[in-house]
Amino acid sequence: MPSNSALFPRNFRKNYPVAVRGEGCWIIDQSGRRFLDASGQAAVISIGHGVAEIGQAMAEQSAQLAFAHTTQFHSDPAEKLAHRFLALAPPNFRSGGRVYFTSGGSEATETAIKLVRQFHLESGQPARYRVVSRRQSYHGSTLGAMTVSGNVARRAPYHPLLAEWGHIAPCFCYHCPFDKKFPDCAIACANDLDNFLDANDAPSVAAFLFEPIVGATLGAAVPPEGYVQRIAEICRKHGILLIADEIMSGMGRTGKPFAIQHWNVEPDIILVGKGIASGYAPLGAVLVAPRVVEAFERGSGAFQHGFTYQAHPVTTAAANAVLDYIESHKLFERVQPAAEILRAELSALSSHPNVGEIRGLGLLVAIEFVKNKSTREPFLKEQNIAERIRQATLDQNVLTYPTQGCVDGINGDHILLAPPFIISQSESAQIARALHSALQKVFPT
Template sequence: MTTSNFEPTEPAAVSDEAARLSASARDHLWMHFTRLSSYDNSPVPTIVRGEGAYIYDVEGRRYLDGLAGLFTVQAGHGRRELAEAAAKQAGELAYFPIWSYAHPPAINLAERLADAAPGDLNRVFFTTGGGEAVETAWKLAKQFFKLTGKPLKHKVISRYVAYHGTPQGALSITGIPGAKTMFEPLVPGAHKVPNTNFYRAPIHGDDLKQFGQWAADQIETAIIMEGPESVAAVFLEPVQNSGGCFPPPPGYFQRVREICDKYDVLLVSDETICAFGRLGPMFACDKFDYVPDMIVCAKGMTSGYSPIGACIISDRLAEPYLHGTDYFPHGYTFGGHPVSAAVAMANLDLFEREGLNQRVLDNENAFRTTLEKLNDLPIVGDVRGDGYFYGIELVKDKATKETFDDDESERLLRGFLSKALFDGGLYCRADDRGDPVIQLAPPLICGQAEFDEIEQILRAVLIEGATKI
């Protein structure tokens, strides 16, 4: 989508306003996951507008949104029909809780999500985001087993370096030590197993399928070690985000499903990022042919136009709550918010009208092929991912796969790449939770023109970045 009708504000006026906003942000706005000292001597990047696949800062500069905000803006920026859906619903019923009551937007959205989910996942518990949905899934798993005569089942298993959210329970499930240490002690009972990073496979590094079977079998080993009578659930992303977009090897999820069934352990598919077309299908578990017991989702449900999340739950898990006096003592003030639910419905209408799911499936190979052109650079070790969700791992030595040490990674990622990519016109993520990677997840409306622009900016910046170490 072009933005040729955009007229920047007069330079002097823009600069004055930019300076005012930057100073106010430094004094009052606590930015998330941000070193606040980073802006002691530099302006705070301030985004004021979005249109299609592009965002604009306060001084009128344009950037390709290579991360869809935060893996979220599936339908692109500036979709008036979504804003209008929010305004219409706010004019009718701006807020009412779903604590023992219901309203049409929540009812209709729950039905739509249940219809789209695989198997018997027919119950929807709304939250305001993915972390809350992960928290919901763990709490429900614990209570479900207490109600069904297995009260010791409370532990969960997740993967190394995986990110599952910031609430205390979700943070325990998260596998990033640096994100957790300062908040310990956390909720006990969360245990970690190897992820599916084939590029750095510790075993079967020459056979993807065997590596996948080995990685899945580590889940069974962990269940046995902890005691099957104590393990309630396994939390897995279809494509693991943190660490740089690790896809599942062939047969991985089928083996995990088999293991969970064997030991009566629930399989939770954390699709906070992967659902709603990011990998193509509405739910990513369909792409990899497995049916979980719960799906956690958020982000792309509204394309980011209003906050909402959900835990979609199987009939089996809901059954104990359908009779007698037992209930789930859990909820959120803004869960299933009527405005957010109405926006989600309009967003899913847009998906159907514009065929966004099929668009990703039609274009994913072109996105991969375009990014793989970067493999000719010595600093690029691996290009991996699926759909419109990719990570590019950066290495010090391509032949040996030697990574950068902490000081080099700091200088490369935060000292150069993050700013250089943004200055070059690309908003994306340079991250070192695990090995250094650049992550890309553009809006689903993107096509070859945007893929080429991403590759060209990355190429220029990475060539320069290689000289900084």
């Protein structure tokens, strides 16, 4: 970090190169060094860096109308984008669904928490306010979003500020919290929601919030068949809303527009962010199913919530241009074949004694590192394995996204790979080579 920096950094002990240009799957810093963006930054970049059409669409919108406050106006780009999102969503959203745009994922989570609370007020159930979620989850950085996030390490410093609404077991077959194996487990982790509700004042619960495929905190953990369906069934049984956090998994990253569509489940609310504008603009959104919308229409008529920059004409114009690009280049269709190539390139790494599992769906992939492959024992947190792998991979000019805590919130190391959908075979091969060399460096024989 240059001593004259005025930026409050993420980490005062780290040096950050200055990024000046983006091209496809690459970021170039001010010294001209080129980095292959294997993680799409943080699973943000879907169409690739440096697509000139997006900037042009934003400039045109900005020249025509940069801003109009949503208490006074709606705008065409936001209206158009809302229709497009609902058309991509599960069938229950399509006739009468609505979209609430925010400036990012955390604001979307925050909005959903207040939305489900007010939904129950509008529906004559004022006792319902708690949003139950899962341990080792992450749903955003603001205080409401942190309250529902179950990640021990991220919650720890803010513990006194956070409400305790309850967290159930994660769904994580590689480190099953019940020490069971699918299918003999009978999806005990889904039934944990039912048991939790029975034992913990179910009539005060407004909603259950989960990531259908857990991105950062567990490392692309895909649930077994039947999990998502069972969760939806339990929510219906208890009269609570189901919120799918697709901020990382949404907009095509797992091979369908929304990850929950792999199981044909219809949630009441879907949260998106990150990939919807592919990093060209800060944008998140809350997709709201008609039955929730109708409660507001029939009831007070007004959601007691709002952000100055919600549904911004320029950020929604950016996302429309991103979606145009996705459609004209058939990028949703490209995810599956690109994922197969990436997984094939990575497959040789599986035999390494410290590579526990390579998992994921589509272009949301993680590699977990373990101390002992047969017992799946993690390394000690202090050994900092995920960060060391990231650094060693970076030495080969490849960017990855490391996280610790997948096993119990503290221990467990993985890196996430979430490249742009345009990743080529040679770029996938380069990622695999960089990881191979990182493994040799971090685990010398």
